Amino acid sequence: MEEHDKFKSQIRSIYRLLTTLMVLFGITALAVVYLISDPTLSFFKEPTPVEEYAVVPSEDDFDKIENGIHVRTGFKDSEGLMAVVNNCTNCHSAQLVIQNRMNAERWKATILWMQETQNLWDLGKNEDIIVNYLVTNYPPQKKGRREILRDISWYDLKE
Ligand code: HEC
Numbered sequence: 001m002e003e004h005d006k007f008k009s010q011i012r013s014i015y016r017l018l019t020t021l022m023v024l025f026g027i028t029a030l031a032v033v034y035l036i037s038d039p040t041l042s043f044f045k046e047p048t049p050v051e052e053y054a055v056v057p058s059e060d061d062f063d064k065i066e067n068g069i070h071v072r073t074g075f076k077d078s079e080g081l082m083a084v085v086n087n088c089t090n091c092h093s094a095q096l097v098i099q100n101r102m103n104a105e106r107w108k109a110t111i112l113w114m115q116e117t118q119n120l121w122d123l124g125k126n127e128d129i130i131v132n133y134l135v136t137n138y139p140p141q142k143k144g145r146r147e148i149l150r151d152i153s154w155y156d157l158k159e
Contacts, residue, residue, distance in 0.1 A: 074098060080133030083126045091118065097138070104135045 035041075063082075064071045073085055073094035088097050102110065108131055114120035123130060 076137045078133060078137050080129040083129045084133050087121075087123060087126060087130060091120075097134070101138045101140050102134070103140055104131050106140075107131045107134045 062072065063085075065077045068077050069075070070077055070081055070085060073089055075081055075084060075094055075098065084097070085094075088094070100110070108127075111120065111123065111127065111131070115122070
């Protein structure tokens with residue numbers, strides 16, 4: 001009987017040891033997972049105050065021109081720039097305007113199309129200013145993707 005009790009208590013202590021190991025392992029695993037998701041332990045630190053209004057550019061930066069480009073929109077700086085910025089960037093990005101190169105007639109037709117179908121307002125006196133700006137700065141591109149090859153000196157392929 002004594003043998004049996006001894007055996008029982010041995011089993012119990014092994015069991016306790018295993019349980020302790022499992023608990024330690026669990027805690028370590030949790031710590032590792034936490035460290036992976038928050039390596040700087042920022043959860044335990046005072047949050048750094050976020051500066052309010054940090055993203056709103058100052059009045060000067062808002063219409064800044066850099067290297068002849070209106071930074072906020074990407075339009076070229078030229079006569080009529082602000083009329084274009086104020087009327088043509090409300091619904092879509094300036095890029096949509098810039099990447100379309102047309103002559104005056106087609107610019108007018110595009111504006112008319114937007115007025116008839118997209119709720120673009122009457123541009124009044126600004127229309128001429130805007131069309132003038134667009135043809136001056138974004139005229140149709142005469143050249144295609146590359147010039148036609150001319151005066152090519154072909155060479156014979158040797159075997
Ligand atoms: C009231 C909203 C609005 C305003 C303001 C506006 N547009 Fe548009 N425009 C649109 C819509 C909507 C489309 C279609 C967009 C699309 O296809 O994703 C469009 C498309 C265009 C296109 C592409 C046309 C095509 O054939 O793909 C050009 C170029 C364009 N606009 C130029 C201008 C210019 C220049 C002005 C300033 C005079 C202007 N837009 C102002 C609504 C507007």
